[in-house]
Amino acid sequence: MMDEKNSDIKYDMEGFSAVTEAVLALVNQFPGLAGNESVAFATLGERGGMALFPGDGAVVESETRSVTGRVRQVCRYPFAVLYRAGGLTEDRRVCAKEQLDDLGRWLARQSVTADGRTWRLEAYPPLAGGRRFLDLSFQTPAYLQERDEHQTETWAVGLAARYETVFTSN
Numbered sequence: 395m396m397d398e399k400n401s402d403i404k405y406d407m408e409g410f411s412a413v414t415e416a417v418l419a420l421v422n423q424f425p426g427l428a429g430n431e432s433v434a435f436a437t438l439g440e441r442g443g444m445a446l447f448p449g450d451g452a453v454v455e456s457e458t459r460s461v462t463g464r465v466r467q468v469c470r471y472p473f474a475v476l477y478r479a480g481g482l483t484e485d486r487r488v489c490a491k492e493q494l495d496d497l498g499r500w501l502a503r504q505s506v507t508a509d510g511r512t513w514r515l516e517a518y519p520p521l522a523g524g525r526r527f528l529d530l531s532f533q534t535p536a537y538l539q540e541r542d543e544h545q546t547e548t549w550a551v552g553l554a555a556r557y558e559t560v561f562t563s564n
Contacts, residue, residue: 404454406469409559412522413471417530417555418446420519421475426496426508433475441546442479449473455556463562471555472533480546487538487547494536494551501530501553521557528556 414435421433431444438445449472456468475497477490496506505514518527533552541547 406452406454406559408523409469409525410452412525413452413555413557414448416519416521417473421446424497424500425513426493438476438478444477447474465561465563467559469557474550474552477549478546480544482547490549491536494549498532498551498553524561525557525559528558530555
């Protein structure tokens with residue numbers, strides 16, 4: 395039997411691509427990345443790397459319509475950033491967790507320290523198609539997601555972007 399609550403879920407299908415592109419670009423601007431480090435999209439090497447994995451779509455959380463046909467949607471885009479590395483010492487585990495937590499804080503426009511400097515994301519980038527970021531936030535602090543038989547560890551942080559779309563319906 396289908397859950398009636400889930401049958402009413404609406405998705406911003408066009409917004410998914412625009413937000414994915416913007417979030418990936420933003421994550422790759424994080425000042426806590428090492429000089430040669432970058433975050434890939436949905437591709438994580440077997441032995442190491444960082445990647446952004448989108449959640450199950452850009453869900454429309456709320457929608458308001460005016461009598462003039464103006465529609466305002468607030469959407470939620472869940473995603474995770476994963477960090478994978480092998481042979482981590484206890485200190486490197488702590489650093490991996492802190493790096494992911496700092497990424498989440500930075501995306502939430504809080505101050506973080508990297509390379510001895512304090513950084514704060516001043517503004518979110520514009521989005522295509524009449525969309526704009528409202529905020530980015532933690533869904534979960536960084537945690538050890540898995541450790542395989544070769545002692546390769548995958549650390550994850552759960553995040554979400556909220557954005558609005560304003561358009562005129564016909």
